[in-house]
Amino acid sequence: MNISDSIGPTLIGKHIVLGVTGSIAAYKAVALLRTLIREGAVVQVVMTQSATKFVTPLTFEVLSGHPVSLDIFEARQAMTHVSWPAQADAIVIAPATANCLAKAAMGMGDDLLSTMLLTSQCPLVVAPAMDGGMWTHPSVQEHVKTLCARGTVVVNPEIGPLASGQIGQGRLAEESRILAALHAALAPQRDWQGHRVLVSAGPTQEPIDPVRFISNRSSGKMGYAVAEAAQARGAQVVLVTGPTALPIPRGVEVVSVSTAEDMLKALSMRLAWSTTVIMAAAVADFRPTHPAAQKIKKQGHTGQTLDLEQTTDILASLSAQRTTQLMVGFAAETSDLTAHAQAKLTAKGLDLIVANDVTIEGAGFGSDQNAATLIDRQGGMTELPLMPKRALADAILNRAHELFCSRQSSQSPSPVLGGR
Ligand code: CTP
Numbered sequence: 001m002n003i004s005d006s007i008g009p010t011l012i013g014k015h016i017v018l019g020v021t022g023s024i025a026a027y028k029a030v031a032l033l034r035t036l037i038r039e040g041a042v043v044q045v046v047m048t049q050s051a052t053k054f055v056t057p058l059t060f061e062v063l064s065g066h067p068v069s070l071d072i073f074e075a076r077q078a079m080t081h082v083s084w085p086a087q088a089d090a091i092v093i094a095p096a097t098a099n100c101l102a103k104a105a106m107g108m109g110d111d112l113l114s115t116m117l118l119t120s121q122c123p124l125v126v127a128p129a130m131d132g133g134m135w136t137h138p139s140v141q142e143h144v145k146t147l148c149a150r151g152t153v154v155v156n157p158e159i160g161p162l163a164s165g166q167i168g169q170g171r172l173a174e175e176s177r178i179l180a181a182l183h184a185a186l187a188p189q190r191d192w193q194g195h196r197v198l199v200s201a202g203p204t205q206e207p208i209d210p211v212r213f214i215s216n217r218s219s220g221k222m223g224y225a226v227a228e229a230a231q232a233r234g235a236q237v238v239l240v241t242g243p244t245a246l247p248i249p250r251g252v253e254v255v256s257v258s259t260a261e262d263m264l265k266a267l268s269m270r271l272a273w274s275t276t277v278i279m280a281a282a283v284a285d286f287r288p289t290h291p292a293a294q295k296i297k298k299q300g301h302t303g304q305t306l307d308l309e310q311t312t313d314i315l316a317s318l319s320a321q322r323t324t325q326l327m328v329g330f331a332a333e334t335s336d337l338t339a340h341a342q343a344k345l346t347a348k349g350l351d352l353i354v355a356n357d358v359t360i361e362g363a364g365f366g367s368d369q370n371a372a373t374l375i376d377r378q379g380g381m382t383e384l385p386l387m388p389k390r391a392l393a394d395a396i397l398n399r400a401h402e403l404f405c406s407r408q409s410s411q412s413p414s415p416v417l418g419g420r
Pocket of ligand 1: 282313328
């Protein structure tokens with residue numbers, strides 16, 4: 001079959017890193033490389049040492065027109081593990097061994113290919129190939145699940161005769177399936193087109209006097225990532241943000257606020273416009289009851305105490321006024337994560353809550369990564385491992401979109417696209 005004829009868009013100008021690992025199916029990567037090049041892609045091949053036992057690097061070098069990278073420590077390849085993924089539109093690993101899947105899932109970087117996966121931000125397509133018993137092994141399946149949850153496209157192996165002589169599931173997927181997965185991974189996802197998403201982000205600042213305030217450690221990164229992801233997936237997005245040091249995401253309307261009261265007003269005004277509310281802001285729960293009009297002088301104020309009052313629970317208030325909006329909240333917890341998050345989901349009348357254990361190292365406030373459990377009002381629970389906040393934003397949007405779809409299939413007319 002001529003794949004170029006069978007698959008719609010071509011790969012002209014696309015930079016693809018093709019990872020080849022040590023499976024008997026490595027020879028099929030040669031044909032895949034030729035097809036990628038025929039479709040117009042610029043392909044750089046990275047092999048693991050064990051892959052070179054099956055096919056020589058020279059074969060890939062001649063066909064790709066580029067040196068094949070094998071070793072992170074080769075001088076001519078200095079920083080390849082960073083520069084190649086930075087230029088790449090996608091990484092395809094075909095064939096991917098059980099070892100390769102395990103390293104990718106666990107974030108190990110002990111060779112050039114696995115290290116590249118840690119530095120890359122682009123879509124990753126993996127096509128596993130191994131013996132049938134290995135493919136169905138629980139640890140391999142666990143790693144596949146982890147990768148899928150992070151957005152990796154896994155092209156499942158096919159059933160047929162294996163190198164061992166057995167019949168089972170483990171054969172590298174047909175080239176047409178790998179290419180179709182690559183095309184889908186490269187195509188911009190527009191599943192949020194027609195939605196109007198109201199996102200909140202960052203901390204609020206509650207004044208004590210004109211120069212001091214109560215606030216929290218929120219950087220705003222999670223909410224900004226959600227706004228950016230929703231915009232990229234076709235939604236119209238308004239981001240209501242407390243003070244942060246982050247650049248404005250492209251294509252997103254930004255409303256800057258300072259206090260919880262300002263945030264409440266800005267969000268309430270736009271509630272009727274929105275189809276989805278995603279409340280990622282870390283709103284201060286308390287504010288000084290009587291902020292001073294003038295700077296409080298230290299003289300004569302030894303042992304100063306502050307009277308505090310509760311701020312409005314913005315999310316609960318929006319939820320009480322909502323019509324058809326899908327309401328998504330966050331729960332920042334330090335103990336009993338799911339119990340506390342479930343209680344908030346119910347108390348605030350939410351459809352979905354993103355439960356965060358902010359004590360996990362490398363997750364939560366200020367970090368570029370986060371780990372979360374998504375809990376919906378039907379009791380569905382998805383545990384997501386530590387991942388970049390942008391990937392978590394996509395996972396949240398995936399789940400929210402599924403909730404919309406299940407709502408639409410049980411209701412008519414559509415609450416999302418019906419307009420207002
Ligand atoms: N939230 C809000 N208004 C507030 C406080 C919180 O809208 N005044 C929102 C947050 O943006 C988040 C959700 O409610 O989406 C849960 O926030 P969190 O800080 O985890 O919990 P709280 O409701 O503030 O309860 P507690 O601090 O007691 O855990």
